[in-house]
Amino acid sequence: MLTCKKVIENGSEYIEGDMTRWQRIDYKFHLFMCVSCKRYIQQLKQTILMIGRSPKKQIPEEVEQKLSKEYEEAMKK
Numbered sequence: 207m208l209t210c211k212k213v214i215e216n217g218s219e220y221i222e223g224d225m226t227r228w229q230r231i232d233y234k235f236h237l238f239m240c241v242s243c244k245r246y247i248q249q250l251k252q253t254i255l256m257i258g259r260s261p262k263k264q265i266p267e268e269v270e271q272k273l274s275k276e277y278e279e280a281m282k283k
């Protein structure tokens with residue numbers, strides 16, 4: 207079972223399609239169950255689309271920090 211931490215860590219791999227079929231199924235299942243992660247992935251996806259299809263791990267640090275901050279906020283609710 208994926209944890210929220212893992213989902214956040216591997217978010218860009220998921221969006222880039224850089225994982226196995228089973229990992230993706232696990233991921234989708236988690237996103238289905240967990241609204242906070244779903245929201246996080248949606249925002250990450252928008253960010254990646256915004257900055258273009260750059261190689262993974264190329265998300266600017268400040269963007270990543272902003273996203274994890276928003277994620278923490280979402281978890282508090």
Ligand SMILES: [Zn+2]
Nearest residue numbers: 209210240243
């Ligand atoms: Zn989660």
